[in-house]
Amino acid sequence: MGITSQYFKPQPHYSSLAKKLLTLSLFALLPLTLIHFYFYHVPLTQSLPNQVPQNEHIIVSSQAQEERSNETPCDYTDGKWVRDKSGPLYNGTSCSTIKEGQNCISHGRPDVGFLYWRWKPKRCALPKFEPTTFLRLLKDKHLAFIGDSMARNQLESLLCLLSTVSTLDLVYRNGDDNKFRRWYIPSHNINVSIYWSPFLVKGIEKSNTGFNHNRLYLDSVDDRWASDLDGMNMIVLSVGHWFLHPAVYFEREVVLGCHYCPGLNHTEIGFYDVLRKALKTTLEAVLDRRSAMDVIVTTFSPSHFEGEWDKAGACPKKKPFTEGEKELQPMDAEMRRIEMEEVEAAKKKASQLSVAGLRLEALDVTKLSWMRPDGHPGPYMYPFPFANGIPERVQNDCVHWCLPGPTDTWNAILLEFMKRWEAQSSSRRDG
Ligand SMILES: *[C@@H]1O[C@H](CO)[C@@H](O)[C@H](O)[C@H]1NC(C)=O
Ligand SMILES: *[C@@H]1O[C@H](CO)[C@@H](O)[C@H](O)[C@H]1NC(C)=O
Ligand SMILES: *[C@@H]1O[C@H](CO)[C@@H](O)[C@H](O)[C@H]1NC(C)=O
Numbered sequence: 001m002g003i004t005s006q007y008f009k010p011q012p013h014y015s016s017l018a019k020k021l022l023t024l025s026l027f028a029l030l031p032l033t034l035i036h037f038y039f040y041h042v043p044l045t046q047s048l049p050n051q052v053p054q055n056e057h058i059i060v061s062s063q064a065q066e067e068r069s070n071e072t073p074c075d076y077t078d079g080k081w082v083r084d085k086s087g088p089l090y091n092g093t094s095c096s097t098i099k100e101g102q103n104c105i106s107h108g109r110p111d112v113g114f115l116y117w118r119w120k121p122k123r124c125a126l127p128k129f130e131p132t133t134f135l136r137l138l139k140d141k142h143l144a145f146i147g148d149s150m151a152r153n154q155l156e157s158l159l160c161l162l163s164t165v166s167t168l169d170l171v172y173r174n175g176d177d178n179k180f181r182r183w184y185i186p187s188h189n190i191n192v193s194i195y196w197s198p199f200l201v202k203g204i205e206k207s208n209t210g211f212n213h214n215r216l217y218l219d220s221v222d223d224r225w226a227s228d229l230d231g232m233n234m235i236v237l238s239v240g241h242w243f244l245h246p247a248v249y250f251e252r253e254v255v256l257g258c259h260y261c262p263g264l265n266h267t268e269i270g271f272y273d274v275l276r277k278a279l280k281t282t283l284e285a286v287l288d289r290r291s292a293m294d295v296i297v298t299t300f301s302p303s304h305f306e307g308e309w310d311k312a313g314a315c316p317k318k319k320p321f322t323e324g325e326k327e328l329q330p331m332d333a334e335m336r337r338i339e340m341e342e343v344e345a346a347k348k349k350a351s352q353l354s355v356a357g358l359r360l361e362a363l364d365v366t367k368l369s370w371m372r373p374d375g376h377p378g379p380y381m382y383p384f385p386f387a388n389g390i391p392e393r394v395q396n397d398c399v400h401w402c403l404p405g406p407t408d409t410w411n412a413i414l415l416e417f418m419k420r421w422e423a424q425s426s427s428r429r430d431g
Contacts, residue, residue: 073420074124076413077364081320081371084118088404089129095160095403097168101381102153104402108384111318114374114402119409129412131165134158135188137418138234142191146225147238148198150301153400154238155194157407158414159183168192180224195225198242200282206245213261214247218277221285229289236363236414237282238298240335241399243271251277276338283346283360292357294421296414297343299366300335302328303399304373312390315398317373328370336366361417365410375406 092098092106105112119126145155159168162185172182172193179196197203202217204210229235246260249269257269279297286295304315328336343362350358369375379385381397401407 074121074126074416076119076121076126076416077367079119079121079126079368080323081117081368082120084116086128087115088408089131089164090160090404092403095163097156097159097163098403099152099156101397102156102377102400102403102405104377104380104405107377107380107382108387109377109380109402113318114372115404117320117372119368119412126409126412126416129161129408129415131162133419134162134411134415135166135185135190137415137422138190139188140190141233142193142231143234143236144193144195144225144228144232145236145238146195146197146200147236147298148196148240148242149400150241150298151236151238152194152196153301153403154236154298154407154410155192157401157403157405158411159192160403161408161411162192195228197222197225198239199278200225200237200239201278205242211248212246213258213264214242214245215250216247216274216278217250217253218256218274219251219281221282226285229286232293234294234296235286236296236298237279238301239278240275240300240339241303243275243278243335247271247274249274272334272338275335276342279339279342280345283342284349287346287349287353287355287358290353290355290358292355293359294418295346295358295360296363296417297339297361298363298410299339300332301365301399301401302332302370304376305396305398306373309396309398310393311396312379312386312394314394314396315373315376315378319374321371321373323371326370328367332366332370336364340364359421363410363414363417365413368409369401369406372401372406375401377402 092103105115118128145151162168166185166187168183168185170181171184172180174180175196180194182191182193184191198205199214199216200222202220202222204215206212206214246258248258248261248264248266249256255266258264258266259268259271259274261268283295283297286293304317306315306317307313340362343360347360350360377397377400379394379396380402381395381400385391385394
């Protein structure tokens with residue numbers, strides 16, 4: 001697959017912004033928000049290809065199941081947010097595993113309206129998350145979330161949902177900021193873990209002491225999770241935002257090119273094809289094992305910076321977008337498209353190899369998340385940011401999601417996939 005520079009279009013103010021970014025030693029989130037904010041304003045020169053067909057994320061592999069359910073499976077991709085008085089299963093007090101920066105209500109976020117929405121797919125209903133069903137379907141298994149802080153966001157939502165009915169024991173933790181953790185759920189003999197791996201492939205993350213850009217090795221998977229793959233039954237892969245950072249890309253130890261690396265004399269190749277290659281390498285590594293596993297790829301999660309990123313209202317919306325109110329941004333659409341396509345390609349390959357019990361699915365959350373500009377912590381990533389009036393500069397998180405919040409819906413859809421898979425394999429068992 002050729003890596004091209006078709007998407008890169010230098011902008012006049014880019015270099016001064018990037019220089020500022022590379023020289024300031026700010027902590028992790030700030031560069032992320034800056035770069036992200038910046039990319040929102042880079043127009044794509046390409047016209048965007050059509051989205052993949054809306055119902056492609058659903059496999060109906062069994063005739064029997066089709067007859068039993070007597071209808072096409074629900075497409076959760078497209079729909080709208082509707083008011084829901086019942087509210088979330090948990091809150092910031094009842095769940096103890098929410099990352100500080102996402103515990104919005106406890107941090108003084110005054111409007112609680114964002115808690116009372118339910119995702120309504122166009123032609124069907126998405127049931128509320130049922131923790132007991134999830135635990136039953138995951139009995140005796142190991143579920144691993146692998147990726148960046150969005151993977152963590154989704155994991156922490158799941159932990160809160162499950163802890164409403166069961167005890168979760170933290171049995172392992174490693175890495176700064178708890179990047180590697182595992183919980184054991186004794187009631188159902190389940191392991192749930194998180195592996196930090198923001199590129200999925202091998203990489204060296206930029207740091208204050210090392211390189212000021214990321215280094216990605218696109219032909220090898222990251223051992224930090226891959227070496228544990230044999231003990232996993234279900235994996236949720238979730239990456240994207242880290243691909244936007246300045247980076248140098250390698251393949252078989254040779255430099256392929258870079259993304260925003262002034263002074264390094266490498267060819268700018270953007271990040272879209274790099275994301276594609278990283279996913280391809282990852283999914284191929286999983287397929288090459290030729291053994292049973294459920295593989296979910298959570299699609300790109302859009303951010304919502306408006307106006308100036310360091311002002312109080314960087315993502316000030318208090319309500320979801322209504323249908324058609326604001327179109328998905330080109331970069332979000334493109335990141336999603338690449339992920340959807342790579343999952344499709346891997347599905348095809350899996351069926352050619354006919355590996356028993358290997359199931360792949362894209363958890364297509366891009367659009368439903370895009371429609372939730374109200375769901376981010378914004379300034380409430382810190383406790384009570386306005387306790388002493390409105391400061392001149394406020395750090396905002398318009399990338400991650402408050403908990404409770406929209407990621408609870410991602411897990412509700414994940415559960416529907418698991419239910420469908422269960423129905424398919426039991427109908428196969430029944431003949
Ligand atoms: C949080 O949830 C717990 C348990 O359901 C409940 O007792 C408590 O009142 C809730 N707190 C808030 C602030 O809603
Ligand atoms: C859970 O993890 C522990 C420790 O690695 C392992 O011994 C056990 O077999 C795992 N159980 C399941 C169901 O994956
Ligand atoms: C930049 O790379 C080109 C091609 O590899 C090489 O010919 C040139 O000498 C390099 N320039 C510098 C300053 O390293």
